[in-house]
Amino acid sequence: MNPAATSSEPHVIDPAKRRLAIFIVLACTLLVAWAQYLIKLGANRLSHAGLMATLIGIFAIPQLFAGYCLYGLFTVMFIYALRNGELSILYPLIALSYVWVTITGVMAFHEGMNPLKLAGLAVIVAGVAVLGLGGGGGGE
Amino acid sequence: MTTPISSMVLVLIGSVIGSIGAIFLKSGAHAVNRRWTSIAFNWRLAVGIGTYLVSSVLFVKGMSNGELSVLFPLVSLGYVCTLAWSRLFFHEPITKVKLAGVGLILIGITCLGLGGR
Numbered sequence: 001m002n003p004a005a006t007s008s009e010p011h012v013i014d015p016a017k018r019r020l021a022i023f024i025v026l027a028c029t030l031l032v033a034w035a036q037y038l039i040k041l042g043a044n045r046l047s048h049a050g051l052m053a054t055l056i057g058i059f060a061i062p063q064l065f066a067g068y069c070l071y072g073l074f075t076v077m078f079i080y081a082l083r084n085g086e087l088s089i090l091y092p093l094i095a096l097s098y099v100w101v102t103i104t105g106v107m108a109f110h111e112g113m114n115p116l117k118l119a120g121l122a123v124i125v126a127g128v129a130v131l132g133l134g135g136g137g138g139g140e
Numbered sequence: 141m142t143t144p145i146s147s148m149v150l151v152l153i154g155s156v157i158g159s160i161g162a163i164f165l166k167s168g169a170h171a172v173n174r175r176w177t178s179i180a181f182n183w184r185l186a187v188g189i190g191t192y193l194v195s196s197v198l199f200v201k202g203m204s205n206g207e208l209s210v211l212f213p214l215v216s217l218g219y220v221c222t223l224a225w226s227r228l229f230f231h232e233p234i235t236k237v238k239l240a241g242v243g244l245i246l247i248g249i250t251c252l253g254l255g256g257r
Contacts, residue, residue, distance in 0.1 A: 039200065043200055043203075043204060046200065046204060051197065051201060054197055054200055054201055055197060058197075068196070071192075071196065075165070075189060075192060078165065079165050079168070079169045079172075079185065079188075080169070082162075082165055082166045082169040083169045083170060083172070086226065086230070086232045087162055087163070087166045087222060087225070087226040087230060087232065088222055088223050088226035088227070088230075088232045088234070088238055089238065091159070091162050091218075091219065091222040091226075092219040092222065092223075092238075092241060092242050092245055095216065095219065095245040095248075095249065098212075098248075098249055098252060102252060111256075114255050115255075116251050116252075116254055116255030117251070117252055117255030117256065118255075119248075119251050119255075120248045120249065120250070120251030120252035120253075120254075120255055121248065121252065122248070123244050123245075123247050123248030123251060124244070124245055124248030124249060124252070125248075126244050126248070127240075127241045127242065127243070127244030127245035127246075127247075127248055128241070128245065130237060130240050130241035130244060131237070131238065131241030131242070131245075134237035134240075134241065
């Protein structure tokens with residue numbers, strides 16, 4: 001690793017804390033999926049609303065409001081995790097929420113499942129695993 | 141069903157803005173200490189959260205019209221931006237592991253979107 005790359009880091013991050021940060025973000029993707037489930041319930045009423053009506057709807061429609069509160073909780077946890085991890089690892093990990101959202105869609109909204117979607121889920125999990133397992137070490 | 145250009149633009153701008161918000165969240169997160177003022181007067185966190193809100197509104201608007209097969213890959217471009225921003229602002233190296241991980245995630249999300257047709 002290029003020594004200049006670490007010179008701006010305020011302190012060397014302990015590997016156990018790095019792993020905790022990765023775990024927190026992965027666990028919090030469940031919150032994102034829950035939030036998106038609620039937002040989907042609320043957003044169906046907004047398909048033809050303008051930008052301003054959408055803004056008001058976030059406060060007026062209970063499902064949208066609850067969904068955004070969960071997003072808020074996720075953001076707090078994400079900020080906490082960012083203190084001990086690399087942004088370039090932690091941010092893409094949020095993609096795991098696609099897996100939960102797709103499963104929720106199939107179970108709650110009776111969306112169809114097909115081989116292409118299933119393959120997509122598997123590849124996302126593989127990508128998250130590569131980042132989560134390989135990125136924790138802090139090097140190549 | 142076709143995807144309006146306006147939806148594509150909304151989602152694309154939303155994902156880029158979201159990745160920029162993450163930069164502010166990270167730099168703000170490092171400024172937090174035990175004093176409450178370090179959170180209350182943390183302008184970086186405020187900007188980060190603000191950009192997240194803006195990108196969420198753009199997503200809700202963009203996603204309400206259009207095909208997921210087109211819009212999902214645009215959302216995941218935010219992850220690619222993040223690799224660049226992280227290197228630029230936090231000197232985080234772009235490693236093969238990160239490129240492989242983000243590449244797989246991009247392919248997976250594209251497959252999901254295509255499967256959603």
